[in-house]
Amino acid sequence: FDNAEGYAAGAAEQVMGDVIADLRLPRDGFCVSSKVMFGAAQDPRPTQKGLSRKHVTDACHAALVRLRVDYLDLYFCHRPDPDTPVAETVWAMDALIRQGKVLYWGTSEWSAPQIREAHKIARTHHLHAPTMEQPQYNLL
Structure with a gap:
C-alpha cells in the first residue's frame, strides 16, 4: 500500500491504518510504504x-x-x-x-546524479543506500 505524509494532510495514512486494523491483516501479509518531504499539513515551520x-525522523514516527x-x-x-545536504538525509534514513x-x-523523482551521490555517501560510510526509485514515468 502506497502512502505519503502529504496525501490528504496525513488522513490517507490514518484511513489505511484503520483498514489494516479492522481487517486484522497479519503484518507479514502486506507491505506498506510512506513518503517524506512535503509535511502532513499546511505548516509554515x-x-x-x-x-x-x-x-x-518525526515524519516516520508520525x-x-x-x-x-x-x-x-x-x-x-x-x-x-535543495535545502538539506544529501548526506544528512542518507544518515537519517x-x-x-x-x-x-x-x-x-x-527516492522519488530524484535525478541520477542525486541518486549516485546518495550511493557514494552510503558506500563511503558503510550506510544503507537507497534501494528503489519511484519515477514519474517508466518504460511501461
Whole structure:
C-alpha cells in the first residue's frame, strides 16, 4: 500500500491504518510504504517539511502511528530537498533502518546524479543506500 505524509494532510495514512486494523491483516501479509518531504499539513515551520534528519525522523514516527504499524516496509524521499545536504538525509534514513523502523528506503523523482551521490555517501560510510526509485514515468 502506497502512502505519503502529504496525501490528504496525513488522513490517507490514518484511513489505511484503520483498514489494516479492522481487517486484522497479519503484518507479514502486506507491505506498506510512506513518503517524506512535503509535511502532513499546511505548516509554515521549516522543521515540518523537507529531508532534514529532524523532519525525516518525526515524519516516520508520525506515519507509524497513523498507519498503526511498527515499521515501514518502504520509505521514500518524495522529492529531492535543495535545502538539506544529501548526506544528512542518507544518515537519517540509515538511522531509521538500524532502529528497525524502516526496512528499505528509496527516492522519488530524484535525478541520477542525486541518486549516485546518495550511493557514494552510503558506500563511503558503510550506510544503507537507497534501494528503489519511484519515477514519474517508466518504460511501461
